[in-house]
Amino acid sequence: MGVGGGVESPAYYENVQYMFLNIQNIHAMRAALTKVFEACFPLPDDTRWFKQLADSKWLYHIKQIIFAATSVADKIENHKTSVLIHCSDGWDRTTQVTSLAMLMLDPYYRTIRGFEVLVEKEWCSFGHKFAQRTGGPTDGGIYLPPNSSSSVVNETGGGRPSSPEERSPVFLQFIDCVWQTMQQFPHSFEFNERFLITIMDELYSARFGTFLFNSEMQGRDHGVRERTISLWAYINADIQLYQNPLYTPAEISGHRVIFPQHALAQLQFWTAYYIRWHPLMRLQEPIARRERALILIMKRFRELTAATQRECAKPTLNNVSDNSTHSRSRSNSSKI
Template identity: 75%
Template sequence: MSADAVCTPAPKYNKLPGEQSVEICACTFIRPPDCLLPGNVELTNYRFIFSHQLKHGDTSCYHTLPAFVGLTHKLFVLQVPLGVIQSIEQKHTVQAAAKGVGLYIVCKDLRNVKLLLTDLARATTFYEKLKAYTFPSISKQPLFAYTFGERCIAENVFPFNGWEVYTPEEEYHRQNIFTNGWKLTKINVDYRLSDTYPALLAVPWEVTDELLMACAPHRSRGRVPVLSWLHPESKASLTRASQPQVGMQGRRSAADEELVRLIRTANANANNLLIFDARPQMNAVANKGRGGGVENPTYYENVQYVFLNIQNIHAMRASLTNVYEACYPMPKEGNWFKALADSKWLYHIKQIIFAATSVADKIENHKSSVLVHCSDGWDRTAQVTSLAMLMLDPFYRTLRGFEVLIEKEWCSFGHKFAQRTGGPADGGVVMPPNTGMPPLPPNGSSTSPKPSSADERSPVFLQFIDCVWQMTQQFPHSFEFNERFLITIMDEVYAARFGTFLFNCEMQARDHGVRERTVSLWSYMNSDLKSYQNPMYTPAEVSGHRIIFPQHSLVHLQFWSGYYVRWHPIMRSQDPVLRRDRALVDVMKRFRELTIAAQRTAAGDIAEPAANQPTTGAGRTIRQTAVAAGNTEF
């Protein structure tokens, strides 16, 4: 074993609660095309960390290091959460005349890492342990989210309880549904109506539980039409569902037709209802062969049908793969725009934004109620409803409101996070032993079937976040959160440190004690809100922009290089954006405080002029001069 292969003591860094070192091995980090950094790689039960001791005066390749590393004056550190890893390939190779075991690690967030394990005695052990902790459902390793969560709960690490961000009762009360013909039903409190729906559902007050149970067999997975959002003025509703089980025989359901009628008539300002099918028409009709299909307008009175032409999960997965191939290992200057166009990624983003604006337009400008569904109602449906709600309701454009939106439309309504991301809970969960925490609920299980097929993976939620980012670029003053907020959410979706995105639906999360045993992502993010605040945010009540309609044309869309290419050396930030934004947040906060104080002082001065009040040359107060000049926003 060469001198370079000798393990030196691991660098000191702050481990997370519950994080433990598992293995350490001498290795070389290979930075294409020819940058080699010798050091150590340490594996923990949460991540792997490569460290390289910087040599004085040696800067030959440091300037090309990607932005995802930590670079201090003494130490270069690269760290990757294990949940982010998509695949690990082992190769016995020869690199730069140094024999070793090569690891090629592909990540879900569009980066890859090449390591050459030069300590041959430890290489195999390191590789096997890396696989075991990266894919815990296969190796039956305890899930880190529970180890981390139980330590955080015991030590009260986060004073804010993120699980309290969203409660259905509070959110529907905010929407004022209870005095406008809608109610909450507990028919699904034990998930017997639909095992992928939330426990509490909002329906028209005339709808009985018996009607819902009769309707359930006619909708895929029992996902009957229920309320997502109610317009505060027109009372037009946005509802969501899954496809009807029509089949080749053209089956119909009197219960389903009655439920749709009651949703339509709950809106007194319009006599029609629009059903937006998120799928291309050809795909929707083809589903009849598998027992699904579309509603027959003949059986649904005053209903119009519109197809939104959003492609399925397989097309989206292929598109993101093409984006990855266009970006890595090196974007080709002469072929960049063609490669990006060929990926069709921005075309799909355009189609999703167009679909959501179409829905929002009908609700806002035509006062029509809208029902949205796709096949199962947990992918494209969630994209369309949540984006439309973001356009229609300024509350969802705040930090707290966006968290509520994700919890409501994505987590509670059963977007399959575990399957779509290939998360560590896909295929089963093993709990940490001897934690002293209460046992799982009676119907909870520590084992599940094997992980789902790779065909179930798809960047559905990433597309939603990308669409939100596009909106923040078109309306930079309308969102309380910044780009870092969106990127952090996506990073934590894959990292699986928190319980928020671990499972496929609310029932699975409940059965695995997520709220009792893990920490919510919002507990972490809400403990440092300043890092995620947009300093240029102007509340809707001040700007008057309650509704926003983004442009969906490709001319107005941008490739989100700040996310997709951030690992590449060319994306190293030339400006300390975070530090600048945090400073601006403080400045804007102080400015608003001074403005409010000035307004209050001026208002009081108009009523009772003070002898020492500042005046203009004409003897009028500053406030009076401004009003006389027509400036009412003093």
């Protein structure tokens, strides 16, 4: 599958089906998010809201990414073929498509721990430039002004902000695509919306070492594992906050592979993230407390179900008695 400028010559690949998926480059995505920002801040204008959202083409870009990932998942699951995903560099659009396709194909990645592994594997380890894409220092780490007396600049980063031309909401688009998929399959994800919002908030907060650098090598050179806390450790320490009370494991639901719809009419604007500070967007009836209650109910239900299954599996007194009688009858018959 060819995406963007990184296209191989067909002469080198016989018997290969080419698919051009038309995912735009980082500059188009940055321009789209800028228009979303203009529509949302300082406050959305009701008279122009839908036009501004349409003009941004944000949901169109989300649609293209979901379409690309479902195409990959379909080739692998239904046609049993191998897929080579190729973009200009391999750390932006390629990563969006591979990680989203894995999320669709493997229910493990739809669990909290599995999603953490997915981000570490496909984004951090494969060299997505988190520092540059989020406006961090060119060498990763933490940016401080030149007059700062802190030694953190020399120890953890280059101290110079990245070029604005390198900024782009690539990872945000992936998280948005995950959220869109969750809306269509609300029982298939162990994590909830708060989990995704927390990841996005901490992406820009620089409180954790998970997203500070442009590559694993930069992080290793600056001792990120020894000197910073992982975002995943923070989340897993209070994991109940991020659990979806409606989650049903794939072995029970039968939804091992999921294929979300990518039609624009099916997609939604993620107001809980993009416009959450608008006073009119506050939930009239907060659901966090209800979610926690449902989680406890579901936990108790699963415990009772497991206990019942164990009880049913035990041999009953009548069965033991019947088996003993049957054995004695066979013994008497053999004596006769």
